[in-house]
Amino acid sequence: MKRLYLFLGKRLIFVIPQLFGITLVSFLFLQLIPGDPAVLMAGPFATPSVLENLRAELGLDKSLFEQFLIYISNVLRGDLGNSWQTTRPVAEDLLQRFPATLELIVLSLLLALAIGIPLGRAGARLKKGVTRRTADYYGLFAGALPDFWLGLVFIYIFYTVLTIVPAPLGRIDFFIIPPPSVTGSLLIDSIIDLNFAAFKNAVGHLILPVVTLGLINAGPILKMTQATMERMLDEDFSKYGALCGLPEKVIARKAFRNSLPSVITIVSVLFGFLIGGAVLVEIVFSWGGAGQYAVNGVLNADFNPVLGFVLVSAVFSLVIYLIVDLLYFYIDPRTT
Amino acid sequence: MTGKFNLFFRVLKKRPDFMLGYIIVFLIIIIAIFAPLFAPFDPIKSDAKNYLKAPQWPYLMGTDATGMDVFSRVLYAPRVDLAIALLGTLLSAVLGVILGAIAGFYDGSGKVAGFGSAFIMRSADVVQAFPVFVFAIAVVAVLGQSIQSLVMAIAFVNAPIYLRLMRSQCLSIRRMRYVEAAYLAGTSDVKIILAHVIPNSIAPLLAQLSVNIGWAILLTSALSFIGAGVEAPTPEWGSMISMGFQNIVTGHWWPSIFPGLALAVTVLGFALVGSSIEILADPVRTRKLLLS
Amino acid sequence: MHIKSREIIALVGESGSGKTILSRAIMNLIPKPGRLNSGAVLYHDKNLIDLSNEELTRLRGNRIATIVSNPKGELDPLETIGQQISNVIIHHLRITREEAKKKAIQLLKDVKIPDPERRFEAYPHELSGGMAQRVIIAISLACDPEIVISDDATSGLDVTVQAQVLELLKNLVLNKGSSLIFVTRDLGVAAHFADRVCVLFNGKIVEDKSTTDFFKGPKNEYAKKLLSASKFQGSKKVNSHNEFSTRTPVENKGPVKEKLLEVSNLVKHFPISGSSAVVQAVNDVSFSLSSGETLALVGESGSGKTTIGRCLLGLEQMTSGKINFMNKKLGQRQSFRDPELMGKIQLVFQEPAEALNPKMTLYDIVSEPLKNLRSNGHNLEKAVRESIDRVGISESDMNRYPNEISMGFQQRVGIARAIVSNPRLIILDEPTSALDPTARAEIMELLIQIQKDLSTSYLFISHDLSAVKHISHKVAILYLGKIIEQGDADRIFASPRHPYSLGLLSSVLLPSTSVKRPTSVSLDGEIPSPINLPSGCSLKSRCPFREELCEDIPETVHLSDDHVVHACKQCLTKTAKVDIMDYFEKFEQETNSIQ
């Protein structure tokens, strides 16, 4: 147990400066984006004095450094500022949008794992045959497809032509009463609420985006599983297992266990990427997620949402990496 | 050298799909260069009388909402996409290799150089901690929407990949005995990097490069798709998909499906070439493939 | 080839001779894409080649077990060793996990792993190489197999540990009534442990004789060559190198004993990150070297010998101490940018492949040290050609790449690069230990010839005692970062005084059946971790002479002008009575008589 605490402590010490660095860099970086928030906020009718007041209100008249200090001290109090576009506190906006993105990403990655791991395992164990070919080509094809386009193709086929899925318009039809928000995940919340109509509807909305992201992200998971496991099967301990007369199944299981750290790593990398990268699919399905919120912020010189998003997703990534490290820790006794 | 060519062809023979990859890449480049010869229409000439025509003669892939010929635009698009992706990736590789070599070579050395190395790595950490996509858009937003900005965005986003690759190469190569031998012979750091580190890192770099180009094409089109990329009506796959996005629910699928298809095929081509180089760069895997 | 029950045979051959393939063929487990084309492996009249996969799986590890080299890589890093032993037992014997655990602990006890109950829960990375090898042996004996194949099982271990493990293995196998096949390239192993020797060459068995007959004189040409190469390792009086026995440094033109290199009180500690403890790799080491002379640094892995070399070169920053070379200070990484020192010290490495840049031609590799010396083009080419010629590489090969030539030749290129800048000192860091016996003999010969021609000094770092005996004038034996005995080479080999030196020398497996290894002075266990050095005598846990409470503090004793030992008095009196001289001497005599 002591080993675990030591390990966690060491990791956490690195987290704080990292978060600070990310915040500082994004803060400075965003200042470079042309566009005066005060002008945008006040609209074209604002007089200079109104603008000045607004700038003072927003702290824009202070030096960059002071602005940053103010921002940081606000962040420490949980205040991420307001978005001039939604005129709401960014923290509140993110609290609504992050669960939407997370629900999408988590389900997509689960699907990707469900496709990638068995195929990858099979691909690594087999030297020839249809499964092996499928595994080989799946990785290549999945990596080549633009996810936003695949989403459109799915919409065309399943919505426009076959009309078997709900319109690609967000997470739930809005004549359905959404369940009270507990976790932010519609699926979980509707189960808690025992609202099965909402559950069914949310599932219907999730299918296409989840399949889109799942199919594409299964590619890297498959590749990683296959490559690492193949390498592990080539390792001495696998050969030694054969020499000891252990059956192929047992050896494959050992090899897979030894590949797990790489598989976990790629999943965490995908997760980190998707927090912002799912935005394309979110756009296609009008998902209203966090990525969309941030991208919109960048395009419209609305900086607080972007900063807030970067910060929250950095924290998320760090949490994920921490979880990954813990998983390593439990899988691999060598970790210190 | 002939030995290498020989090996190359033997690998292609074993994996005909790699051959397909090279053919795709070759064709795309030819199409990009000679687009004016192949394209039946001016790619940015709108024809209000023939908007949203389904694929039919003479519009092989139909026309879009402003009556531009989708086929001609699909043919012209790699000019922009490939140029941006290639330039961006090359720039990121150059940037990454230089910084990575410094970071790797001086890692853990106590003095200024060691500090510089640590600084480079921490900067890379921060860049990579940004959500890739948001970061790329922010770069475009800072630099203004233009092809140069896209190139820079791709370069910035990818540079850490090369930096890390180069650094790990450097870390392992600088412990190689031949580098120590070079030290004893009084060879300078720069010469060691040039003569020993870089030549031995070329293969993995090349493999990374070819894989990355496909990825950079995807990123370019993704940025254009959300409107932070190439300006309309410049023919570019992502912006074509974006322009046709509105029409898909009303059943006009062709303005966005065809460019997406072209995009996918191109990226697939680069991916295939990339995996062939990945294999060729690794003698163990090459041998395994040839023996299988 | 055949093997009877309770027989021990040695399958001897150099790399590429097919010995491992043959050993795998016995189990019908040929690495892909190889295939067994024809032939039969008969086991109890069953042809293993014809058996189904399931039947084979049942045999493997059960009736026929294999012990492999690289024991740490062979164990699954994510499972405790107890689980791994149990798995094999459960799989073959179909008994409960509880019973399997009991049996596994017994096995661990059998292979002399201390505290087996606790070790049962250990992970492979927590074990030393020797321990891991014992675990592998335990696994192989788990199901009381009829045949045990040891595939180069001890080649990665230190000599002291190698001797222990082989001894243990032999005893265990004989106790269980199994047969044992040693697959090895070391004739010493064959000589000391096998009943019968089979020599493999190019995939064929070219000699198959009882061990005694074989060492008396093989028939086959290749076998002869192999034997003589191995013996050459063990003796210096083979061939015509007799002049070396005079031990006068060659071409010592300057004043006698001109000190070329002087190392005094060298200390190197590696801090352990996140802890105040340090690894005391080198602890107050002093020695000197004159031109034209060879000093050997000898010790087990972890004794600090390589670290000393690296400190000399400035590749590691020493913690304290002084290094003088040609009256200049050394020890900084930048030292060799000094034009006067540039190229004056060179290095030949253990792994020839790693020592050569795979992207450079042989010519470029060899010429690299000269490029910084700003020699003009013509001189440069001449010098390069000369040294390439000297190491026996033909000029037509100059434009080839390192991966196109054999390991032995790669090592020659390394040597050519080392001598091209006309160095005063070459550090030879285990230059032969990765090579096969024949290549090893050739390289040794080459090194001796070069020293004769160029009067270069050598600092020879090795744990290969027979090679050391062959080449060096002076020997320093290191244990846990300290020199415990140093002096004239012949004297130390003839009458070592430190208990450790005795143990070390006695563990060498000389390729002869007629000389008896003095096993009474063998060392127990393995080198302790240099982090927590035992107080007092650092050898007290392993000393063959130890008594219940050995708390004596060692001191430095000058036995003669050229023989210094760092040991406790009590030990010295005991070791004075032991004479292992005949082990090496008899071997030399025997070798000479054959010649």
Place this chain on the structure above:
Amino acid sequence: MKIDDLTRRTFLNKSIAMSSMALVPNLMSQAALAGGHAGTMVIAAPATPQSLDCEYDVSLGTFEAVAALYDGLVEFEKMPDASVPTAQREDTAYYADKVGGVNMKGKLAESWELQPDAKRIVFKLREGVMSNWGNELTAEDVKWTWDRKFGLAAIGGFYTKVSGLSRPEDVRVEGKYTISFNLDNPNPLILKIHPNLYNPIYDSTKCKEVATDDDPWAKGFIENDSAGFGPYRLESMARGQQAVFAAREDYWQGKPAIDRIIFKEVPTSASRVQLLQGGAVDIAQYLQPLEIKGLKGVPNVAVETVPASFMIWIELNAKMAPFDNVDIRRAMNYAFPMEDVMSSVYQGLASPLDGCMPNIYPGFIGGSPYSYDPAKAKELLAKAGFSDGFESTLSYNAGDPVQEPIAILYQSALREIGVNLNLEKVPAGSFYNAVSQREKAMIFYVDSPWCPDPGYSMTLYFDSESFVNYSNYVNSEVDGLLKIAAETADEGVRLDAMGKAQEIVMDEAPWTFVAYPNYTMARNSNLNGWTYYTSNNIRFQDFDKS
């Protein structure tokens, strides 16, 4: 004044929109749904209001909300639309025989007296009108409303100026229910300005209650809540998602027919179409021409299209070469492929912009001198010394789906006369900013003057002092004519002057004239009562369901 659909937070159309539906629980209460669709009207809008304070906010949806939450003093009489019999529209024609020349009826004001010199107007307020907070309407409320305009001097400043008020004291409380506006100079807009949605009356009792020293004009409150005398009250608002309005039982005209309005943000127009087709919403706002075309013939959906006060044009920046040359500006108009734009981009749902003010307003003089004529354009280029053409950049709003295709068609057409046009896409969020900075050579603009008056309309865009004059157009003669229109009560003189001004402007072409897009109502066919307003938004109280 201006105010249109496309504002700073406009259609964040396709993609980059901030939609996130149904995340906040219980926005639609169980009751709303239990009541079924009969008592509820769901509107799919491109955006929910950013703020409810029209002093500052000009965002989409703000004025739907303002019109529902507040009432003004007066309103125009309605009449059936000439082309679409199912629709009503305001009667904005000039009536020489009526007070102020307009056909109006009272709203919060029961009656009014306008002095003939147009320097004073007195409103007599309705008695017993209650706000949603239960406070009775008095003259103080009107006074406070206008004092607020003076106090905050944002958009209200424009209104005080345009209606000729110089100081807060010009608005006087004459009795509990009587209020007067007193001007220094005659002002023809003195009555016409009051139906404007920018001039709703606030419940000053409530507002003063919530005002603080920092916020004397209750900005924070009005932004998020309402204190008015209108037919609905705000039930809830989640920006980016939806706003819910509930009908007021105690509304002075009686409870509106539809109990509850759900104003839902659906950023993608294609999505709004889908929702309407599926019956999930009753109204889908702001659809694209192709989508509107596709809706015709869909069962249960009714589509009505009427001429509107919208105008879209391209500002030709007269301060930047070569658009400082009037011939170049004319050439740009001759090179504009008007027919192609009408047929392919607008699908016939617009008419060519053949004037410089809305063609449905009184005083409009039609007849553009321009038509697509590349030869003439080339000739004019040569005359201006640009026979080899030139290069310029056209900026367009990423959020407005028609601008990109128009730009592309224009680009193609211009290439034929040797003009190389680059296109620059400006994010919806900063588009207004780009326009108002007046530093783009060519930029699209969409607007509609909200007062059906030629003087008002023309002043906005062509007065050299006007802050909405985004093309930097300066013509002293036009300035003079506009001054006449602003300060004369004599409608005849005004119309003459404005006719002249229109002729000059058309000739000097400060814009590339594009289109009058129609206003289209796409609704569930069981929804009745739609009225077109020149403010181009819907008023919930007009509707009922059959």
